[in-house]
Amino acid sequence: MLPWLTALLIVLLAYGLYGGLVMAPADYQQGDSFRIIYIHVPSAWMSLFVYVVMAISGAIGLIWHIKLAEIVSISSASIGAAFTFLALITGSLWGKPMWGTWWVWDARLTSELILLFLYLGVIGLYGAIEDKRTAARAVAILALVGVVNIPIIHYSVEWWNTLHQGATVTKFDKPSIHPDMLIPLLVMAVAFKVYYGIALLMRCRNELLQREQNNRWVDEILEKL
Amino acid sequence: MTDSSTLNAFVAIVRRDLLLAYRHRAELINPLAFFVLVVTLFPLGVGADIALLKRIAPGVIWVAALLASLLTMDSLFRSDFEDGSLELMVMSPHPLSVLVLGKVTAHWLLSGAPLSLVAPLLAMMFNMDAEAIKILLLTLLLGTPVLSLIGAIAVALTVGLRKGGVLLAILVLPLYVPVLIFASNAVDAAMAGFPVSGQLYMMSAMLFLAITLTPWPTAAALKMSLS
Numbered sequence: 017m018l019p020w021l022t023a024l025l026i027v028l029l030a031y032g033l034y035g036g037l038v039m040a041p042a043d044y045q046q047g048d049s050f051r052i053i054y055i056h057v058p059s060a061w062m063s064l065f066v067y068v069v070m071a072i073s074g075a076i077g078l079i080w081h082i083k084l085a086e087i088v089s090i091s092s093a094s095i096g097a098a099f100t101f102l103a104l105i106t107g108s109l110w111g112k113p114m115w116g117t118w119w120v121w122d123a124r125l126t127s128e129l130i131l132l133f134l135y136l137g138v139i140g141l142y143g144a145i146e147d148k149r150t151a152a153r154a155v156a157i158l159a160l161v162g163v164v165n166i167p168i169i170h171y172s173v174e175w176w177n178t179l180h181q182g183a184t185v186t187k188f189d190k191p192s193i194h195p196d197m198l199i200p201l202l203v204m205a206v207a208f209k210v211y212y213g214i215a216l217l218m219r220c221r222n223e224l225l226q227r228e229q230n231n232r233w234v235d236e237i238l239e240k241l
Numbered sequence: 242m243t244d245s246s247t248l249n250a251f252v253a254i255v256r257r258d259l260l261l262a263y264r265h266r267a268e269l270i271n272p273l274a275f276f277v278l279v280v281t282l283f284p285l286g287v288g289a290d291i292a293l294l295k296r297i298a299p300g301v302i303w304v305a306a307l308l309a310s311l312l313t314m315d316s317l318f319r320s321d322f323e324d325g326s327l328e329l330m331v332m333s334p335h336p337l338s339v340l341v342l343g344k345v346t347a348h349w350l351l352s353g354a355p356l357s358l359v360a361p362l363l364a365m366m367f368n369m370d371a372e373a374i375k376i377l378l379l380t381l382l383l384g385t386p387v388l389s390l391i392g393a394i395a396v397a398l399t400v401g402l403r404k405g406g407v408l409l410a411i412l413v414l415p416l417y418v419p420v421l422i423f424a425s426n427a428v429d430a431a432m433a434g435f436p437v438s439g440q441l442y443m444m445s446a447m448l449f450l451a452i453t454l455t456p457w458p459t460a461a462a463l464k465m466s467l468s
Contacts, residue, residue, distance in 0.1 A: 078461075130415045137412045144402050153465045154398045157458050158412060161394055164419075 021214050028207035032200050052110045054201060058208040060103035063131060064166055066096030066212060070138070071163045074156030084220075086152035087227075089159065090142055091219035095212060097135035104128055134162040148227060250335040254343030255350075261320075262351050268316075272352055273359055276309040280363050291368055298367035299377060299428035302360055303384075307417055310385060311410060313352040314392040317344065318400045318463070327400075331467055338456035341463070345386075345393050345456075353385030369432065376431035376441075380424040383444040390451040391416045397462035420447060 032054060070092040077086035107125065138155050145151035228234050262269060283301045284294055321327040321344075330340050360381050364374045395412040402408065427440035 127418075130418055133411065133415045137408075137415065140408050140411055141398060144399070144404070144408055150465060150468065154462065157394070157462050157465070158398060161391075161416065161458055164416075 018214060018217060021210055021217075025207055025210045025214060028203055028210060032204035032207050052106050054204045056103060056106040056110060057201060058205040059099045059106065060128070061205060062208050062212060063096060063100040063103050063128070065209075066092050066099060067131065067134070067159070067166060068163070070096060071156075071159040074152075074159045078153055078156045078160075083149075083227075084224075086149070086156070087220050087223045088216065090138075090152055090155055091216055091223055093135055093138045093142065093155070093159075095215050095219070097132060097139065099208075099212075100128060100132045100135060104132065131166075138162075247335050247339055250333070251339050251343040251346075254330075254340050255347045258344060258347030259350065262347070269351060269355070272309045272313045273355055275312055276305050276356055276359065277363065279305040279308060295368045295432075298364060298369050299373070299425045299432070302363055302367075302377065303380075303421055303425045303428075306356055306360065306381060306385065307388065307414070307421060309356055310352060310388045310392065311413055311417075313348070314389075314396050314413065315406065315409060317348050317389075317393060317396045322400045322466075327463065328467055331464055337460035337463065341393065341397075341456045341459045342452070345389050345459075348393075349386050349389040353381075353389055357381035357385055373428055373432040376437055377428045379441060380427050380444060383441065383448050384420045384424045387420050387444075387447050387451045388417060390455040391420075393459045394455055394462060397459045397466060399466075400463070401466040420444070423447070 070089050073085040073092070074089040076082055077089055104125075107128075138158055141158055142151045142155045145154055225234055225237070280301055283297070287293060287297070318327060321330070331337055333340065357378060361374045361378050364377050369377070392413050395409055395416070398412065399409050423440050423443050427437045427444070430437045430440065
């Protein structure tokens, strides 16, 4: 499945980047700087999405003791942390020319930063516990508690009327963003999802092989590679 | 198991922890001294400009309270874990979440409550007016139990680890953020003369949510740490 997904990713990324960087018209207010949203917005969406996946699969692992769910949960953590970091970095690169500052203590920025620390806490906790099955359960509990933060981030822009602009995409009646700009953005979002899928599958495979390294079927697979 | 026996277990846990703490009276002072010290460092660090100090006072006092309560968290389950009484609690016929709630209650009475009572004195040293001090005391009384309850989850997760200290801070502090936001916002608003009932209601809601919801993850984490 991995080669197919990789091919899909390349196609989507190529289209999304071309559409976003070349075809989409420049914003009348922000000029060409707005094009960073093609990285920023999908990674910000993914940072929340991955956390929810992590928490849900953690809960599944906790309740039904499914090993694979635990592995999905813990493998998501570092990918999610990377997405969060990317969202913060691109946001601050964009903020410098637009808001005139790298960083403001705005509700959404701050809660995204807290999300990063939640991810780091999850990774740290998983690393600190030696027995990996116990560690996975501990991480699941922590992830479930941290889920409280997700709606806070999502609605922070609406609750506190701050510097970060409100949503322009998910208004149902009529998006306040031009379709020429919107379509590449959505394509990029799908591309990021596919990338997450690829990274997740690869990490899960590693984690699984590492955990079961004493079993014979692992040796058989490794010999084939 | 009847309800009254569960209640008895709750009371017994609270009484036991208070008694244990009373036998080690000297340790009770430490977090308070830490709290006062941290707050004292700020005028030394930012200078004795009274207008500036007055403006940052709510934030400073709340952050110091946060750190002080973080410092005390580790002791919540540590000694019980080491002498094995925690295992007995897990095995007892009473629901572990109720016992956990008892332990957290005792812990708050020994850390959060004295902290809240010392805070007005510090606020006075920062030249805050009476109305704001009243709100500060209220937010601390509403907020510090939430800190203890949330912290208990993270402590339960890390109690089995030998080097849990720094990890505990990383796990707990992000979860403390909502309390901090609403509390210092309330005190700020009170200092500016705005009504603060909204923030206070929000904090009460957080307190009741924390009382009802956090004992379960804490109990689950304890069982996991002991297994």
